[in-house]
Every structure is written in C-alpha cells, then in structure tokens.
Amino acid sequence: MPVALRRKRKYSGCCCSKRSSSxxxxxxxxxxxxxxxCKDGTEPEEWKNGAIPTAFSEDLPRPLTPGCCIRLRGxxxxxxxxxxxxxxxxxxxxxxIALHVNPRLSQRYVVRNSLLGNRWxxxxxxxxxxxxxxxxxxxxxxxxxxxxxxxxxxxxKHVCAFVYRVLLAKVKNIQVVGYVKVSDVEYTTLDVxxxxxxxxxxxxxxxxxxPVVSTENTLEVPLTAKLPTGLKLGQQLExxxxxxxxxxSFFINLxxxxxxxxxxxxxxxxxxxFNTTSVGKYMFVRNAWTNGDWGLxxxxxxxxxxxxxxxxxxxxxxxxxFAVWIDGKLAGEFKFRADADKVNALYIQGDxxxxxxxxxxKATDACFTKKPKRFAL
Numbered sequence: 001m002p003v004a005l006r007r008k009r010k011y012s013g014c015c016c017s018k019r020s021s022s023x024x025x026x027x028x029x030x031x032x033x034x035x036x037x038c039k040d041g042t043e044p045e046e047w048k049n050g051a052i053p054t055a056f057s058e059d060l061p062r063p064l065t066p067g068c069c070i071r072l073r074g075x076x077x078x079x080x081x082x083x084x085x086x087x088x089x090x091x092x093x094x095x096x097i098a099l100h101v102n103p104r105l106s107q108r109y110v111v112r113n114s115l116l117g118n119r120w121x122x123x124x125x126x127x128x129x130x131x132x133x134x135x136x137x138x139x140x141x142x143x144x145x146x147x148x149x150x151x152x153x154x155x156x157k158h159v160c161a162f163v164y165r166v167l168l169a170k171v172k173n174i175q176v177v178g179y180v181k182v183s184d185v186e187y188t189t190l191d192v193x194x195x196x197x198x199x200x201x202x203x204x205x206x207x208x209x210x211p212v213v214s215t216e217n218t219l220e221v222p223l224t225a226k227l228p229t230g231l232k233l234g235q236q237l238e239x240x241x242x243x244x245x246x247x248x249s250f251f252i253n254l255x256x257x258x259x260x261x262x263x264x265x266x267x268x269x270x271x272x273x274f275n276t277t278s279v280g281k282y283m284f285v286r287n288a289w290t291n292g293d294w295g296l297x298x299x300x301x302x303x304x305x306x307x308x309x310x311x312x313x314x315x316x317x318x319x320x321x322f323a324v325w326i327d328g329k330l331a332g333e334f335k336f337r338a339d340a341d342k343v344n345a346l347y348i349q350g351d352x353x354x355x356x357x358x359x360x361x362k363a364t365d366a367c368f369t370k371k372p373k374r375f376a377l
Contacts, residue, residue, distance in 0.1 A: 056182035057175040064145045064168050071186040072141045083178025091173045098166045112162040127160045144193045146261050156199030192259035202258045207359045211366035215240050215355040222349040224258045231317050231343050236363045239313040240356040249273045250350025258345045267343050268322050272305045288337040316363050328368035
C-alpha cells in the first residue's frame, strides 16, 4: 500500500562526497574508491561539498524478504544531474547503507555501492540497459529483493542488479537524496520480475512463411521476446545479428517465461565468449538451467563468431535435441534436459546488435543467402 510521505531536510552525498561534517575523515580515506567523474574533476560542486537535500526519508513498514518490492515514484527537477536512493540499516547519519543506487542522468548509467563501517565498498557501474531518465519528467523506480541480490528497474525497464553485502533483514530505512520530488512510495510483493506493463511491453516474435526477412532495423538489447507458438518439432527460430567491435560475451536463451526472477528454466543457453585468457581464441558454450541450477557445460572453440561480424543463428527443434546452425554450418546439437514443449520465450543479452528475429513453421536454408531480397515484416 502507498505510504504517507514524511519530508525531512537532511544532507548527504553520493559515495564520492562528504556525507556530513563528522564523515570528513571517511571521505579522505575513500578517495581511492571515487568514481571516475570525481577523479576527472567533473563532479557537480554541490555533491562535492555535501550540500544536497534529502528529498525523502522514512523507516520501512516491515522487514524485507525475497519478493518484496519498493516502488518509488517521483519527478526529476530541472537542476538535477544525479540523485541517489539509499536502503539503510538505520536512520542515523552514520548508519550502514546496504544499497546505494545513484543514477547519473548525463552519463546514462547507474552507480551501485554499499557503505559498511563508514567505508564505501567497490563501486559497480555496469548496466545491462541505459536508464531512461530526463529532467522535468516523472520517473518510477522498482527495487526488488530476491534471495541473493537487489534488482533495479527504472520506468518499467530492468537496468541493473546488486548482490547483497549485508543481510537483507538489517535494512530498516529508505532515503532519497538529490533534486527530485518524491510523490509516492509503495511497498508491495511481486510474484515475478520484471512485470509486463504498458511501459515494458515484451516483443512478440513473428511467425513467417516468406523466404527472407528484413534486417534494416534493429531490436533493443537486452531483448525479451515471446514465442507465440513455442518452438515445435520441425520449426526453426532465426536470429540475425552482428557482434560488437570489442565484445566480451553475449548469450541467447530459450526459456520458460519472460521474467528474470524467479530464475526461469532455460532449455538452451548459447554463450559465445570472447574474453578468454588466450588472445584470438574464443569459446562457444552451451548449457541449460533446470531444477534450480546450471547443468554441465558443453564447450567448443568459438570459431563461428568474430568481433564486428554479422551472423545468422538458426535453432531447429528435433525429436530429442536442438540443432544450432550458424551461417549455414551445423555448430552443434544439444539434447533436451527438460520438456521442450514448455519453451515460450527468448532472451538475448550482451555485446551484440540484433537486426531481426523470426519463427518459421518449416526448416529452410534460405536465411543463409548472402544478399537476400528484403521485405518488411
């Protein structure tokens, strides 16, 4: 239920600023953990001197447990360059911070950290998607508690996660710092995350009969897509894409459900890895997530993908296996480890651009033609 707001004026900084006059020593001790923006001297002056207002602060109505979701709604003011949401272990100025979520509007990423024993931990900045936040616009942020980490979504889109560094039960207070107006804080429980909504509509893979597909447009990655017919015997799923210039890895999942939490059963996990110890030697990993854990990996040299190259991946369903074809060549077969009739979703994440995805009712090699005639889906 929505919780009544109790606005207070306190002052606090980000993980790179003085939190109060009594924390100046902590600031000096933690210069080595400052974000790159502070090191470059581009940190906004008000964050440097700690003169940032607390927009909202209150104690949680009940202890957090897996499935609990804190939904924060507000408005980004015209002068806002960043703000932070802190889940704290108390309401005192020197309380530990279990989760510090710090969106940077200009840089379009979200910093995560924790403050334990008056020391900031290792800062995390990698986000799987860029947060869509703008000045003079409303926003909504969800923080979901799972068994092992926080999941953070902004305006209905999952952005990042943060593994627990303290026990979840110790979190007692929520604080919002920065030039934002908080209109509502709701404490609720979710069965799955993220949830489909008008702000977060999942793509539906088209079923086609035509020999070729258009690759003139791109689909947003991470891509969560529904398979309207599943993947039936004799059908094939086509994925047209391009590996980024400096890739680390990407993966393709055939799974049950479009959610991230609870972890969905993954019937086929295809994972090209480029960040191996040997320069120029890549790895292609296949696996499945069943019964709550990953199974035994199947590995082979990743000769099928290279940085900056285009590709066509075709997944065909056989009687007892998935056959994976890449650019017209059989890359391997993966035997079913669960009931393949339950596959109903596709998930793609990582260093890749996706140009088209489609389902075909019959297997065909037409998609491997080098310069096909294109048409609009």
